[in-house]
Amino acid sequence: MRKVLLPSLIIIAASLLVMRIFFLQIIDDSFKLKSENNAIKVKYDYPERGYIYDRNGKLLVANQPSYDIMVIPREIKNLDTLEFCQLLNITKEDFIKKIEKAKVYSPRLPSVFLAQLNKAEFAAFQEKIRKFEGFYVQKRSLRDYEVDYGANIFGFITQVNERQIKKNPYYNSGDLIGRQGVEESYEEILRGIKGVKYIQKDKYNREIGSYKEGKYDTIAVQGEDINLSIDAELQKYGEQLMINKRGGIVAIEPKTGEILALVTAPSYDPGILVGRQRSKNYTLLYYDSIAKPLYDRGLLAEYPPGSPFKILTGLIGLQEGVIDEKTTFMCHHGFSYGRGRFMKCHGFGPHQLNNGIYNSCNTYFAQTYMLTINKYNNPGKAVDVWSDHVKSFGLGNFMGYDLPTGRRGNVPTSKTYKRIYPNGGWRSTTIVSNAIGQGEVLMTPIQLANMMATVANQGYYYTPHIIKKIEGKKIDEKYTTKHQTSIDKKYFPPVIQGLFDVYNYGTASSLRVDGINICGKTGTAENYAKIDGVRTKLKDHSIFVAFAPKENPKIAIAIMVENGGFGATIAGPIASLMIEQYLRKRITRTDLETRILNTSLKAQYAKLGGMEAGAGIESTPKDPKIEAKIKPVTTEPAPKKTTIDSTQQN
Known part of the structure; x- marks a missing residue:
């Protein structure tokens, strides 16, 4: 039996191999289509x-025809190069x-010779x-x-590179792929499916008809x-209000995210990233170290949140039971917290939760924070x-939103x-600036907006997302999953x-809109930067x-x-x-609108740009035609690493 077993296995294996080869070469000829077949x-x-x-x-984005000249190097014959x-x-x-x-x-496969002819x-x-x-x-x-707006939302399409071709066999040389924005996030949905035709050629390289009568076509x-969740008119209006300013605006529908x-x-x-000039225009935008128009400040810029963070300080204080609505702290334009340190504040007199919020009292929230940290007799555990x-x-x-770029921000821990x-010795007074949104706390504008959506919902939020509907498909269920905070709902109404x-009474009383009950919080984060090695005070960031x-x-x-100054000066309006x-699709506060549209911070950015020039940082020369398409045209500098002071105004 053993003498028969080995020869039998060899015969069976050989038979299977022959049958497989016969199938591939005679019956199944699909592999011919995948080879570099001259015929x-x-x-x-x-x-x-x-x-x-x-x-x-x-309708925001449609399509227009484009024509690429393709080349198969091996097939080039008798070419009049000069005429060509x-x-x-x-x-x-x-x-x-x-x-x-x-x-x-x-040399045998087609690739793009010249792209995007009109x-x-x-x-x-x-x-x-x-x-x-x-x-x-x-x-x-x-x-x-x-x-002509929403460029950061849409992204753009460009030719695939060699790395992308190797990574995904769907793409060939010259194919287009979405980059940045929704074009990248929803590439597989937006791109569709290529059609393919296999054409038989004779020995003279002439086309003689469909291969296998179109069997594989x-x-x-x-x-x-x-459909995006974006309101086009609101997006357009926001970009108009930000002309000659630098920063970001993020608006979210609280009930849906x-x-x-x-x-x-x-x-x-x-539109400047379409056509034969796309590559040149992109290069000009990419190397513009002054305006940095490709840098999405709503998603990428990490700032100290300033006074809006006091909302969380108050909620955590309530949840931890170290304060209630009636807890009172005295403010004398600030307070001392040991070793000659003093936190400035524009408030004065007794402050409880309500007027602590609307007066933006640093003393009230610093004291609340220190009580929270001191509660556990262990600053590491408390933090x-x-x-x-x-x-x-x-x-x-x-945050898990459906755009391909973003930053974490920073919430410090005991680590x-x-x-x-490393030698210890830190305590609540050491890190008290966290209470008022300074210290080590950093947030992006979209995180700030989501924080306010969560407060509006009294304790829950949905992951922010920019997709509303996909034709014939459901959106990812993670965008319809509710996230609950660790703060009980009962603590939100007083805040x-x-x-x-x-x-009504506080730092935004001049910004009321008749008939609309708005809840808000101003913020003014002090802004320092090391320029030429010197710690320099710059104009504050305006937050709202x-x-x-x-x-x-x-x-x-x-x-x-x-660099916008007080929160109520620019961001608030x-x-x-x-x-x-x-909410109304019209503006009644035309006084605010006129003021903001006429406000330019170009002088602030030019001043900082002059400081940067001393550090040897220069901007790439601009093409006037492209510069005119940048909105707004500014002379703003590349972002500096910023050292933040531990105080703020409101």
Whole structure:
């Protein structure tokens, strides 16, 4: 039996191998299509990308035809190079460089020789294409932007690189792929499915018909349309208000987590990243170290949140039982907290929770914070308890929204202070600046907006997201999953009343909008930077957070204006205007609107830019045509690493 077993196994294995080879070579010829077969030509039919609409059905992004000249180096014969270059308005050196690049990719497979011809260029080339063997035209579709705003939301499309081709076999040389914004996040939905045709060729390289009568051909499937949660008119208005300013605006619908507006300033016209000048224009934007229009400040810029963070300090104090609504602290334009240290404050007299919020009393919230830390007789444990409460609002980590870029922000823990103070000795007075949104606390504008949405909902939030509807599909369930904070619901109403009174009696009383009950909080974070090695005081950042209406909140918003001064000076009016625009679709506070539209911080940024010039940082020279498309045109500097003072005004 054993003598028969081994030969039998060999015979069976050999038979299976022969059968498999027979199947692959005789019956199944699909592998021929995947090889570089000279007798079969592959033609792709590229679908249109899905259209992009806003939440109300307004068309934002459509498509327009584009034509790429493709080349198969091995098939180039008898080419009049001079005529070819003159027709396409390129130099002979460019021609040689492009051909060599195509050969490196593959001498037998097609690759892009010249991308994105317009209709006139295509027509001129098409007339003489018969004279240029080895070249053909591939039709594609490019984006056609129906609006000149929202560039940071949309992203753009560009040609795939070698790394992307190796990573994903769907793509070939010359294919387009979404980068940044929703074009990247929803690439697989928007791109559709390529169609393919296999063409049989004879020995003279002439096309003689479909291979196998079209057995393997497929048709193109257009990409799915999507509706964003963005309100197009609100987005447009926000970008107008931020002209000649630097910062971000994020507005969220509290009950759903849908992002209503995502403004970064400066921004640019998305249309300049379409067509043959796309690469040149992108390079100019990328290397513009003054305006930095590609830097999304709403998602990436990490700032000390300032006084809006006092909202959390109060809520945590209530939850931990170290204060109640009647707890009173005396303020004498600030307070001393040991070893000659003094925290300044513009308040005076007794403060409880309500007037502590609407007067933005540093003393009240610093005392509350120290009671919270001192409660456990162990500052390390206490800081971790405090940190966990803060993180339950979605802070200190990536938020999980559906855009490809973002930052964590920072919520310190005991590990933070063990690293800063390796020999110990730190206590509540050492880290008290956390209480008022300074110290080691950092937040992005979208985190601030989500914090206010959570307060508006009295303790829960949905992960912020920019998708509202995908044609024929459901959105990811993580955007409809409720997240509950560690703060009991009963502690939110008194804090919300304090935020409402900010508009009635407090730091935003001049920003009221008749008929709309707005709850808000001003913030003014002191701003220091080391310039040429010297710690220099810069103009404060203007911060404002709000939601409205108080009774049934429909919008929560955060505004950060760099070097904008007091919170009620620039950020506050922008909040009132954005809220009224969204809720009423018209503006009654035209006095605020006129003031903000006429406010320019170019002088502030120019001053800081002059300081940077001394540090040897220069801006790339701008193309005037591109500069005119940057909104707003500013002379602002590249961001500096900032050392923050532990005090603020309101």
